[in-house]
Amino acid sequence: MKDISSFSISHLQDFGYLIVANTQLDILGISECARVWADEDPEKILGSSLEIFFHKIFNISSYSFMQVISELTENRIPRQIITKKIDNQLYYFKLSLCDELLYIEWEKQQKKHILSSKMNELGFLFDHSYPTDWKFVCSALNRLLNFDRVFVLQVLETGHSKVIAEHAANGKLLFHKKEFSQRFMPPSVLSYYETQSYRYIPDLARSSQQFYTTDDSLNMLLSQLVCPPELHELYLKNIGVNAALFFPLFINDQFWGLVIAHNDKPKKVDLQKRKLCSFIVQNAMSKYENLVKQGLLDFNQQILQTEIVFKEKLATNKTVNCAMVNNMDLLMQMTKADGLAVYHQGDLFFHGSCPKTNQFYEIIHYIQKTTDKTIFKDYNFKLNHGQFISEDLPFAGLLSYMVGKDKDHYLVWFRKETVSTITQMEVREGIIHIWEESIRDSAIPWDGSELNFVQCLHRIVNESIIYKTKEKSLLTEELLAMNNELEMFTFTLSHDLKNPLSILKMGLQFLEVSDSTLPAEKRMHWYKNLLGSILNIEDIINNIVTVSQNKTTAMAKDPVPMSYTIRKLSQEMTMLYHTEQCQFHFGKLFPLWGEKSALYQVFLNLIGNAVKYSSSKQKPQIWIDSLQDEKEVCYSIKDNGIGIPPNSLPHIFDMFSRAHNTQHFQGSGIGLSLVKRIMDRLGGKIEIHSQEAEGTEIKLYFPLVSDFPSSMLLEN
Incomplete structure (x- = not known):
């Protein structure tokens, strides 16, 4: 040459x-x-x-x-x-x-014809009513090929590839459920299979032939004669395979996997038979793709139905969080999660298999610190991030959805660990090294349909937030209008009460100096005028009250968890009044039906008073507990403070009223009056029992609107 x-x-x-x-x-x-x-x-x-x-x-x-x-x-x-x-x-x-x-x-040409009996055996594969069962497809292909093994290898979203169906000859190595690492099907290898309807290796042991060219840019992947990737060639030789066929599988034009045929001995397969096998595989994949799309359609229909449910819940509940908490079962079902936690401004709700409370707060703080993503997922969360959490995590996979942009409201789904054995391989200096590795701290990944549901949830929550923002804006406008009306009421009172008050004042002054000399008839006339002035004042006040009551917006009620809020307020009040020695005793802290900020005001005032007025004791003690019956929830806040004198108890809810033993404590006398008004608006009631120098117990009664979500009743 x-x-x-x-x-x-x-x-x-x-x-x-x-x-x-x-x-x-x-x-x-x-x-x-x-x-x-x-x-x-x-x-x-x-x-x-x-x-x-x-x-x-x-x-x-x-x-x-x-x-x-x-x-x-x-x-x-x-x-x-x-x-x-x-x-x-x-x-x-x-x-x-x-x-x-x-x-x-x-x-x-190896063989001119395929026997009609063989074709008749395969006829069922082309029946539209026959579902795609990959095991049957493998078996049918092997009736044509008569290889040692035919199996389906699916490339997973994780990059791993797994054998999901197989037909093997007796005594041959089984591949079913075998899982390979990402190294087995890298992008460079995928291009070899994607460019042809099949790949064919009749004799791996034979030496290759040379190819001469004047153009280095020729795409040799367009030829069936191109040699397989080095990794796969070495792997086939390692397991004793000498002949192989590969049929690529696609869904929505995306590479999905391979149907693979192995034979230990060299074996030639006629081109027409290879074409027929390719057609069988494509037909099976087409039917399978239709099933997948139908499954997605069914799931999308579920998403639409769920969307309707959530929109109704978001409309009937005043807050997004309440709608989430009331539907935790559905949220878990749609994502196939083992557990779900809802976190909102420190409040916490668990459903299913979840971490402990303290550990969950660590997880939330870690997510808040490390990612700004609205949707964050990691099926290897325990493996990749577990070292940053103080205790061993009871789950492996995590999916979080941040509601809004303030990082104070999250939905977090959990999946348990799935232990799997992965086949790893590596080529070093032309020699392939293969080993099995157990993978722990990993969960089944969330698939596209489940993530699509979370995206849908994000969309309808955003729509709800926008709607509620507009609603809040309208409410603000109403409050401004009410404030203007309140100013008008003030002017009305100051103006309209002047005349009857002036008459009343003049009449009283006149009677004071003339009563002894005034005839009885005249005296009665003056009394009638004075009574008329009083009635006028009463009418003016009643009219103003009636108008203001009609203008008052009803207080919205949602189920509100109280455990976190009460414990947090207790810590804050201890710091505020420098009473680190104060000891709190918490019992069962039931949720309440109410408006969150209003309930916060109630407990802020009462816990603050308990801490403040027991701070002079050597060992301040505060007990907070609650009970629930069929009609209401009763909260008790008890302290061992200075108590309330008996003569002050009847006036304790009066504005600016303060007992004589509170002179050494800062205060305005407004707090309990405000608490009373809020309780009235919530439809509840307040009772105070106190003994001077021994302490005070305040009982709050909150009516039940309906049953609380089960997740709110779990003890923290």
């Missing part, structure tokens, strides 16, 4: 022949098997005419063959297969046109 150093040389499988030419039919590349057939050196063939080459091969006129090639190039036909007999041997010629290059590949 002459010097060919000016040409690029690569390697191909040797079961066929390959020539690459441009559209002017000049040869740009040729395989060694084709070169030998022409009995010419590469440098003589490269750049020469394709017609001359095939004329020499066919030993007769190549007119009909070249006419097919001309029609293909002129009409831009992407591919065509023809048969041609050469020296009494039939060959398949596959012609492909891509990027102004013509790929001509040919191989011997």
Whole structure:
């Protein structure tokens, strides 16, 4: 052979022949098997005419063959297969046109026909009513191929690939449920399988043939003769496989997996049989894709129904959080989670399998600190982040949804650990190293449909927040209008009460100096005038009260958890009044029906008073407990402070009223009056029991609107 150093040389499988030419039919590349057939050196063939080459091969006129090639190039036909007999041997010629290059590949025909009995056996696969069962597909393919093993390998969202179905001959190594790491199917390997309807290796043990070309940019993946990726070639040899077929699977034009056939001994499969197998696989995948899409349609229908439910809940509940808490079952069901926690401004609700309260607060603070994503997911959360949490996590996977942008409202789903065995492999210096590795601290990943649900939830929550913001804006406008009306009421009172008050004052002054000399008839006349003035004052006040009551907006009521708020207020009040020695005793702290800020005001005042007025004791003690019956929840706040004198108790709710023993404590006398008014607006009541110098107990009674969500009744 002459010097060919000016040409690029690569390697191909040797079961066929390959020539690459441009559209002017000049040869740009040729395989060694084709070169030998022409009995010419590469440098003589490269750049020469394709017609001359095939004329020499066919030993007769190549007119009909070249006419097919001309029609293909002129009409831009992407591919065509023809048969041609050469020296009494039939060959398949596959012609492909891509990027102004013509790929001509040919191989011997192995077997001309497929038995009709075989086709009848496979007829059920093409029945539209027959569902795709990958195990049956593997079995059916092997009736045609008669290989040692046929299986389906699915590439998962994690990058791992897993065998989901298999048909294997007796005594052969089973691959079913075998899982490979991300290294097994990297993007560089996927391109090998994606570019053809199948890949074929008849004899892995045979030496390869050389390919000579003057164009290094030729895309050799367009040829069936291209050698498999080194990783897969070494793996096949390692497990004793010498012949293999690979059929790629796609869903929505995205690579989904492979149907793979293995045979321990070399085995040639006729092109027509390979094409039939490819058609069977594509038909099965088409039906499977329809099933997947139908499943997505069904799930999307579930999402739509869930959306309707949530919109109704968001409309009937004054807060987004209440709607979430009341539907934790549904939120878990739609995401297939093992547990769900709702966090809102320190309040916490658990459902299902969740971490402990203190640990969850650590997790929330970690999420708040490390990510700004609205939706954050990690099926390896325990593996990747567990070292930043103080105790061992009882879950492996985490999915969080941040409601709004203030990082104070989260939904967090949990999934338990799934232990799996992964096949790892690595090529070092041309030698493949394979080992099994147990993967822990990992969960089943959330799939696209489940994440789609969370995206939908995000959308309807945003719509609700926008609506409630508008509602709040309207309420603010109403409050401004009410404030203006209040000013008008003030002016009305100051103006309209002047006359009757003046008359009353004048009459009283007149009677004071003239009563003894005034006749009885005149005196009665003056009394009637004074009574009329009093009635006028009463009417004015009643009218103002009636108008103001009609203008008052009813206080919204939602179920509000109290445990976190009460404990937090207790800590804050201890710091405020410098009573670190104060000891709190917490009993059961039931949730309440009310408006969160109003309830906060109530307990802020009462806990603050308990801490303040017991701070002079050597060992301040405060007890907070609650009870629930069918009609109401009763809260008790008891201290061992200075108590309230008996003569002050009747006036304790009066504005600016303060007992005589509170002179050394700062205060305005407004707090209990405010608490009383809030309790009245909530439809509740307040009772005070106190003994001077021994302490005070305040009881608050809150009516039940309906049952609390079960997650609110869990003890923290």
